[in-house]
Amino acid sequence: MNTAAETKKPIIGVAPSYDYEMRHVMTRQNYLTSIMGEGGVPLILPLTEDENTLFRAAELCDGFLFPGGVDLHPSLFGEDTLQACGEICPIRDSMELKLMEYVLENDKPALGICRGIQTMNVALGGTLYQDIPAQTAGRLCHSQKPPYDFGVHRILIEKDSLLYTILGKESIMVNSMHHQAVKGTAASLSTAAVAPDGIVECVWRPQSRFFLGVQWHPEYLYAVSEDHRKLFGALVEAARDGM
Numbered sequence: 001m002n003t004a005a006e007t008k009k010p011i012i013g014v015a016p017s018y019d020y021e022m023r024h025v026m027t028r029q030n031y032l033t034s035i036m037g038e039g040g041v042p043l044i045l046p047l048t049e050d051e052n053t054l055f056r057a058a059e060l061c062d063g064f065l066f067p068g069g070v071d072l073h074p075s076l077f078g079e080d081t082l083q084a085c086g087e088i089c090p091i092r093d094s095m096e097l098k099l100m101e102y103v104l105e106n107d108k109p110a111l112g113i114c115r116g117i118q119t120m121n122v123a124l125g126g127t128l129y130q131d132i133p134a135q136t137a138g139r140l141c142h143s144q145k146p147p148y149d150f151g152v153h154r155i156l157i158e159k160d161s162l163l164y165t166i167l168g169k170e171s172i173m174v175n176s177m178h179h180q181a182v183k184g185t186a187a188s189l190s191t192a193a194v195a196p197d198g199i200v201e202c203v204w205r206p207q208s209r210f211f212l213g214v215q216w217h218p219e220y221l222y223a224v225s226e227d228h229r230k231l232f233g234a235l236v237e238a239a240r241d242g243m
Contacts, residue, residue, distance in 0.1 A: 010239035012040045013061035015096050015116075016047050017069045018089050030219040031067050031113075037222065038229070040236040049094045058102050063109035063210075063239030066096060066116030068217060071180055077127040084131030086179065097123050109210035109238035111231065114178050117203060117213030124186035124205075131179050138197035142176045148220040152176050155201040155216075161192035162204040162212055166234045172227050174201065174216035181215060189213075210238035 012035045016025045025047050035042040042065075045057050058064075070087040074080060076097070100123040103110045112120045118128050129135045132142050144152045151173025157164050164170070182200035185191055192212070193202035205211035212235075218228035 008240075008243065009039055009041045010062035010236055010243055011043050011060055012236065012239060013045045013058060013064045013099075014042050015064070015066050015092070015099060016044050017067070018047055018092055020089070027067060028219065030222065031065060034219045034222040034229075034232045035065065035236065038233040038236040040232075040239065045095075045099070047091060047095055049091060049098070051098055054095060054098055055102055058099060058108075061108070061239075062243050063235055064099065064103055064111075065235065066100075066110065066112040066119050066213075067219075068114030068116065068177075070115070071130070072115070072118055072122055072128065074128075074130055077122050079127070079130065082130045082134065084134040084179070086131075093119075103211070104208070107209050109235055109242065110208075110212070111210075111235040112213035113219065114215060114217055117182065117200075117215050118180060120205075120211070120213040121182045121186050121189060121203060124188050126182060126186035126189065127184040129181045129183045132181055132199065133179070135183075136197070136199070138195075138199065140195055140197040140199070142181070142195075142199065143179055144176050148175050148177060148217060149224050150175065151221075153195055155193040155195055157193045157202070158191065161190065161202070162206075162210070163192040163202050163214075166212075166230050167227055169227070174214075175220055176216055178215060209242065210235065 032042040189203040221228035
């Protein structure tokens with residue numbers, strides 16, 4: 001964990017969620033707490049499709065967090081919507097894909113969590129399982145019930161991956177709250193970890209400075225697990241290095 005002696009803190013832009021019924025733009029506090037705990041300053045970005053507004057806000061940021069949330073629209077990866085697909089948010093899809101273009105063009109550090117790994121994959125041309133139970137034969141728990149601050153299954157980590165560099169481990173326990181997942185991995189992404197049933201749990205982009213997506217929710221495990229603190233620490237350090 002970073003020390004208070006560091007005076008210049010990197011700004012981490014956080015893509016927001018949107019509640020259509022209440023018209024609320026929001027994010028969970030544990031995303032923000034995890035960033036602050038590692039010495040970063042979280043900045044919730046505007047939910048907008050206007051590139052001038054979005055990119056001006058992005059210019060203030062040294063790194064980015066793409067959090068969890070509702071499903072991406074299947075048309076974004078060339079599929080019709082299956083019955084098991086869940087709630088969508090088209091404005092968030094549009095905003096995050098524009099922001100992902102900015103991240104890639106400017107080689108900004110980015111961490112994707114749950115929906116975030118899926119957005120990273122789709123932005124680069126990959127596909128998703130719209131619903132794991134409906135489209136795979138696996139029986140592993142990927143949709144645990146609360147509490148969320150404990151692991152329910154292992155992930156198997158590739159030794160030549162960014163995730164292994166961060167954690168120094170070939171396997172860790174993770175929580176799991178998702179019904180969609182990476183199906184066809186984008187050509188420019190490498191798989192860093194899988195679950196025992198073969199579901200992709202982590203991807204990274206070797207040609208980027210720091211571009212990592214995880215399928216689980218480390219923000220819930222931040223307070224109880226050094227492994228998951230290291231993920232946020234790695235994002236903040238990569239953002240600081242680029243300042």
